[in-house]
Amino acid sequence: PSKEYEVKRRAIYRGVQEIWYFVQQELEKLKKKGHDQSAPELASLIQEILNSGKEHEIVLLNDLQELSSMEGHDAWRTTESRALSDLVQRRLHYLQNPVDCSKARKLVCNLNKSCGYGCQIHHAAYCFIMAYATKRTLILNSKKWRYHRGGWEKVFLPLSDTCTDPSGLDRSNWPGTNETQVIELPIVDMLSPRPTFLPLAIPRDLSERMIRLHGDPQVWWIGQFMKYLLRYQPETQKMLDQAKEKMNFKTPVVGVHVRRTDKVGTEAAFHSIDEYMLFVADFFNKLEMKEKVAVRRVYLASDDPSVLPEAKKKYPDYEFLGDVSIAKGAAVATRYTDSSLRGILVDIHMLAHSDHLVCTFSSQVCRLAYEIMQTLHPDASSKFKSLDDIYYYGGQGPHQQTAIYSHKAHRTGEISMEVGDVLGIAGNHWDGYSKGINERTKQSGLYPSFKAVDKYNIVDFPVYSEVAV
Numbered sequence: 001p002s003k004e005y006e007v008k009r010r011a012i013y014r015g016v017q018e019i020w021y022f023v024q025q026e027l028e029k030l031k032k033k034g035h036d037q038s039a040p041e042l043a044s045l046i047q048e049i050l051n052s053g054k055e056h057e058i059v060l061l062n063d064l065q066e067l068s069s070m071e072g073h074d075a076w077r078t079t080e081s082r083a084l085s086d087l088v089q090r091r092l093h094y095l096q097n098p099v100d101c102s103k104a105r106k107l108v109c110n111l112n113k114s115c116g117y118g119c120q121i122h123h124a125a126y127c128f129i130m131a132y133a134t135k136r137t138l139i140l141n142s143k144k145w146r147y148h149r150g151g152w153e154k155v156f157l158p159l160s161d162t163c164t165d166p167s168g169l170d171r172s173n174w175p176g177t178n179e180t181q182v183i184e185l186p187i188v189d190m191l192s193p194r195p196t197f198l199p200l201a202i203p204r205d206l207s208e209r210m211i212r213l214h215g216d217p218q219v220w221w222i223g224q225f226m227k228y229l230l231r232y233q234p235e236t237q238k239m240l241d242q243a244k245e246k247m248n249f250k251t252p253v254v255g256v257h258v259r260r261t262d263k264v265g266t267e268a269a270f271h272s273i274d275e276y277m278l279f280v281a282d283f284f285n286k287l288e289m290k291e292k293v294a295v296r297r298v299y300l301a302s303d304d305p306s307v308l309p310e311a312k313k314k315y316p317d318y319e320f321l322g323d324v325s326i327a328k329g330a331a332v333a334t335r336y337t338d339s340s341l342r343g344i345l346v347d348i349h350m351l352a353h354s355d356h357l358v359c360t361f362s363s364q365v366c367r368l369a370y371e372i373m374q375t376l377h378p379d380a381s382s383k384f385k386s387l388d389d390i391y392y393y394g395g396q397g398p399h400q401q402t403a404i405y406s407h408k409a410h411r412t413g414e415i416s417m418e419v420g421d422v423l424g425i426a427g428n429h430w431d432g433y434s435k436g437i438n439e440r441t442k443q444s445g446l447y448p449s450f451k452a453v454d455k456y457n458i459v460d461f462p463v464y465s466e467v468a469v
């Protein structure tokens, strides 16, 4: 299939989701009106429409999925995804294994950011992207890492077989010059000047292939750095395999991440287990339209140990996998110990290996699982439901969309736009509308999500011609 065909096919898939978000929300409002005005027959009629409408949506989405695999397109996607990923991985391997480490240009990154696991892995990946973009070997300084005193290499393979020594003839803080041998990188929040190649930027030389292959090439790109970074040590792999076997982790399974404790009320809102389970049910209802599902399996991860027992009690028709002791070790007070590391490794691994993710993208745990998920399928960009934010990367450059249809504001809170207007997107309200600012008119407010598409920030990165295509 051509790039245009793939882009259009995925736009239709999203369009079906968006029209349903819109109609569903509007009908829910009407239903509430029915209740408020003591018209229960009206409310129940609307509920019937909601139920049938949902079935329509599910069938359409299944049909579109089937369409995507016809005419050998799935086979093409598998081959292309492998080839493209191999190319990037070979480039990273080349970058990380210079012939002469004493002469290599290096970028030193300290893994001492005082934040959670997801945040630290994102810090490391940011450093790696900076290294790729400046063609410098990344040296990860992880001594006394708060998640493992012994350092990164106790958990993951070293980033290099030939070059882990951070010393050099001269060193400087970012940005230094092209000739400076060793450059030290601060955390992204302190980075100055800020280069153009920070996420969500994608590399120009691969962008056509990425856009053709993947529904969100920006995440695919991040995923490639995760793929290299997070190569497990045999010990880690063994621990994960055992955990998987012990809990009888099998597909089909939906991964649910419920982030509570310190996050609630500060960086995110509280969401009840019911909110997550609605979308879990959607996934299985959709699957059951195609095949028999013997067990509705859910992998449930949380930093709140009360969630798993609550879910088991409330949803007896589901089989919940997960470990309350992991959740106990995920509480703020006990978060940074060796056993908490084991817990977060297991949780993220299982979430990423699930068939679908239901979570809050405000959490780095969930975004990391989603990024890793992209490395396990040719295109897993639609295998998620976030209850809050759209995907983002901490410290990212502006996330923009382009209006592809004009729009006249007709409700309060809406903004108008013309074809080609650039919109800074703040979020999707999952009710048919997104929120953002029209950069031409400077108005900010709501616009229909289906009338805009992501505007990718395509940037010149080194093309690594030394590495065979």
Ligand code: GDP
Pocket (backbone or CB within 6 Å): 115, 116, 117, 118, 119, 120, 257, 258, 259, 263, 301, 302, 303, 326, 327, 329, 330, 331, 335, 340, 343, 344, 345, 347, 362, 363, 364, 365
């Ligand atoms: P964020 O704060 O949710 O954006 O993500 P971070 O990863 O930066 O920090 C949260 C930390 O809390 C994690 O790294 C874990 O240590 C812990 N945590 C949060 N949710 C979970 C979970 O579902 N399972 C486990 N094992 N730990 C969690």
